[in-house]
Amino acid sequence: PINQDTNDWSEDNELYTFLDEEMVKFGSLRAHELDWHRAEKAAISLLREHCKHMRILAHLAVCLQQSKDGERYLLSIKLINSFLEHYWDLSQPLADSSQRSLTIKKKILTQILQRTVQFASRLDLTEGDQALTADLSREVERLEKNVHEAGVEYEFFWRIDNDFNKALPKEISIPDKTKLASQKVKNNTDKEQKETTGIQQKTSSNTPQINIHQLHFDAANEREVKQTLFKVATLLNSIAPQESLGYRVRRFALWFNISTLPLEKKDGTTEMMPVPADRVLEYSEAIKNSPSEELLQNVEHSVASSPFWLNGSYLSSRLTKVLGHEDISEAIREETLCFTKRLPGLLTAKFSDGTDFVDETTRQWLRSGGEHAATSQEGADAWGKQLQSALQVAESGDYKDAILLLEKGAREAEQPRNQFYWRLATADFMENTGMKAIAREEYRSLLATTEKLSVHAWEPMLIDLLRQKSGASETPSKLEKDS
Numbered sequence: 001p002i003n004q005d006t007n008d009w010s011e012d013n014e015l016y017t018f019l020d021e022e023m024v025k026f027g028s029l030r031a032h033e034l035d036w037h038r039a040e041k042a043a044i045s046l047l048r049e050h051c052k053h054m055r056i057l058a059h060l061a062v063c064l065q066q067s068k069d070g071e072r073y074l075l076s077i078k079l080i081n082s083f084l085e086h087y088w089d090l091s092q093p094l095a096d097s098s099q100r101s102l103t104i105k106k107k108i109l110t111q112i113l114q115r116t117v118q119f120a121s122r123l124d125l126t127e128g129d130q131a132l133t134a135d136l137s138r139e140v141e142r143l144e145k146n147v148h149e150a151g152v153e154y155e156f157f158w159r160i161d162n163d164f165n166k167a168l169p170k171e172i173s174i175p176d177k178t179k180l181a182s183q184k185v186k187n188n189t190d191k192e193q194k195e196t197t198g199i200q201q202k203t204s205s206n207t208p209q210i211n212i213h214q215l216h217f218d219a220a221n222e223r224e225v226k227q228t229l230f231k232v233a234t235l236l237n238s239i240a241p242q243e244s245l246g247y248r249v250r251r252f253a254l255w256f257n258i259s260t261l262p263l264e265k266k267d268g269t270t271e272m273m274p275v276p277a278d279r280v281l282e283y284s285e286a287i288k289n290s291p292s293e294e295l296l297q298n299v300e301h302s303v304a305s306s307p308f309w310l311n312g313s314y315l316s317s318r319l320t321k322v323l324g325h326e327d328i329s330e331a332i333r334e335e336t337l338c339f340t341k342r343l344p345g346l347l348t349a350k351f352s353d354g355t356d357f358v359d360e361t362t363r364q365w366l367r368s369g370g371e372h373a374a375t376s377q378e379g380a381d382a383w384g385k386q387l388q389s390a391l392q393v394a395e396s397g398d399y400k401d402a403i404l405l406l407e408k409g410a411r412e413a414e415q416p417r418n419q420f421y422w423r424l425a426t427a428d429f430m431e432n433t434g435m436k437a438i439a440r441e442e443y444r445s446l447l448a449t450t451e452k453l454s455v456h457a458w459e460p461m462l463i464d465l466l467r468q469k470s471g472a473s474e475t476p477s478k479l480e481k482d483s
Contacts, residue, residue: 013046013050015042015045015046015050016042016046016050016056018038018039018042019039019042019043019046019056019059020059022034022035022038022039022042023039023059023062026062026066036063036066036067039059039063040060040063040064043056043059043060043063044060047060051092052083052087052090052091052092053091053092053093054091054092054093054104054105054108054109054112055093055108057079057080057083057091057108057112058108058111058112058115060076060079061076061079061080061112061115061116062115064076064079065115065116065119066119068119068122068123068124069123069124069223069227070123070132070164071132071223073119073120073123073164074132074135074136074139076116077116077136077139077140077143077160078139080112080116080143080146081139081142081143081146084109084143084146084147084149084150085146088105088146088150091105093105102151105150106150106151106152109147109150109152110152110154113147113152113154113156116160117156117157117159117160117163120159120160120163120164121159121163121166123163123164124227132164133161133164133165136160136161136164137161140157140160140161143157144157222257225256225257226253226254226256226257229249229250229252229253229256230250230253230304232249232253233246233247233249233250233253234246236249237250242325242328243327243328244325244327244328244330244331244332247300247316247320247328247331247332247335248331248335250300250303250304251303251313251332251335251336251339252335253304254303254304254307255307255339258307258339258343259343260343261343261345261346261349262308262349264349267354268350268354269350269351269352269353269354270349270350270351270352271352272308272351272352272357273306273351273352274306274309274351274352274353274355275302275306275309275312277355279302280311280312280315283295283298283299283302283315284315287315287318287319287322291319291322291323293323295319296316296319296320296323299312299315299316299319300316303316308346308349308351308357309357310336310339310340310346310357310358310362311356311357311358311359311361311362313332313333313335313336313362314336314361314362314365316332317329317330317332317333317336317365320332333365333366336366337366340358340366346358347363367412386405386406386409386425387406387425387428387429389405390402390403390405390406390425390429391429391432391433393405394429394433399433402429402433403426403429406422406425406426406429407426409422409425410422410423410426420446420449420450423442423446424446426442427439427442427443427446430442
């Protein structure tokens with residue numbers, strides 16, 4: 001804090017003169033001439049190095065809020081809160097009496113609050129801003145408390161949260177083909193007419209009010225690029241709901257500027273907050289019991305607000321498949337797989353509470369080529385199908401390529417159980433192609449391996465799951481010995 005006795009404040013200050021002259025243009029016919037970037041830098045410099053003046057705070061808040069950007073809007077409220085908590089009593093302007101100074105400061109604070117509420121209704125938000133809602137609610141509560149302690153009466157704080165949530169995109173998710181099928185009519189001619197009319201009405205009512213000419217942005221500004229891409233994804237999902245492009249664009253917007261993993265602490269966790277466990281459980285149960293368009297919209301919003309929650313993309317993929325859209329389901333898997341290949345460390349990274357960015361079910365989904373392969377039975381189908389493919393290749397005499405197919409599967413298997421079955425498939429291949437002696441040796445080796453393995457070594461993920469579900473924290477050594 002700057003000591004009140006040494007505050008370097010004067011209306012003749014060159015920096016303040018520039019700032020005041022610029023901000024006079026705000027709301028006037030000369031608004032287009034206002035240099036927002038320089039004005040913001042001047043306000044920051046004045047507050048940091050010269051004084052703590054309420055009028056400069058008001059100017060800086062406007063600079064942050066006028067951009068219509070969710071993060072900058074939230075930052076403006078945090079700025080106001082910090083100022084009120086640390087500098088309200090010492091802040092300027094200072095008048096000829098303390099009472100008059102307080103009256104002037106209260107008037108400026110009221111103006112700041114009025115503008116903050118007004119700007120909330122002008123925000124231009126995207127799906128990625130969904131993650132800001134909880135933080136915003138906390139800051140608004142904090143603001144209400146600070147304003148009350150400053151002795152200012154104001155009652156429209158609720159409008160900030162309300163308008164912020166209104167500004168978030170309400171995306172129309174893909175239609176449920178089961179519902180569409182139940183709406184068929186017997187007469188083909190009438191059916192075509194009705195479907196044509198329905199499509200026209202749906203396109204008209206569901207397409208968000210995003211005008212292409214409004215999608216201007218500074219290509220050097222990653223934040224603006226990301227926001228624009230989220231808008232494009234929303235637009236694509238609305239005008240082409242059964243196409244996968246919108247889902248691909250959303251994930252590109254979410255991940256394109258992530259080039260490194262979050263910093264890892266000594267305990268192996270990161271600072272990243274997980275999606276609440278109860279919400280994840282709610283999504284999983286709803287996918288099984290009541291899959292719907294609204295559910296898909298909610299899952300996609302959660303995915304967009306938490307870039308490292310890759311399990312969310314698995315849930316979206318499952319849900320789109322249930323709704324009858326195989327192409328979209330596979331597109332989501334492909335984009336997620338590309339992200340993990342770019343940053344392999346994602347597969348072992350953890351959120352702040354110790355939960356994985358990518359759980360075992362999602363790992364299997366990524367490796368296997370689809371949602372169904374996330375189960376053990378589908379894993380068995382994988383090596384069984386590969387064995388059949390290898391046998392077909394061997395029929396042409398190319399035994400080397402056939403063996404390579406099976407070896408590739410064995411290399412990519414992570415669980416000891418899966419590795420065993422890939423070795424078994426290789427032995428089966430040898431037996432079926434006349435290499436019976438080699439196959440017999442492999443069978444003997446596999447038998448010897450299984451006789452030495454404990455349950456924990458055979459399928460550690462199963463033991464970890466049972467330990468987690470039972471609330472146990474210690475290694476079940478007795479179970480290993482008995483097995």
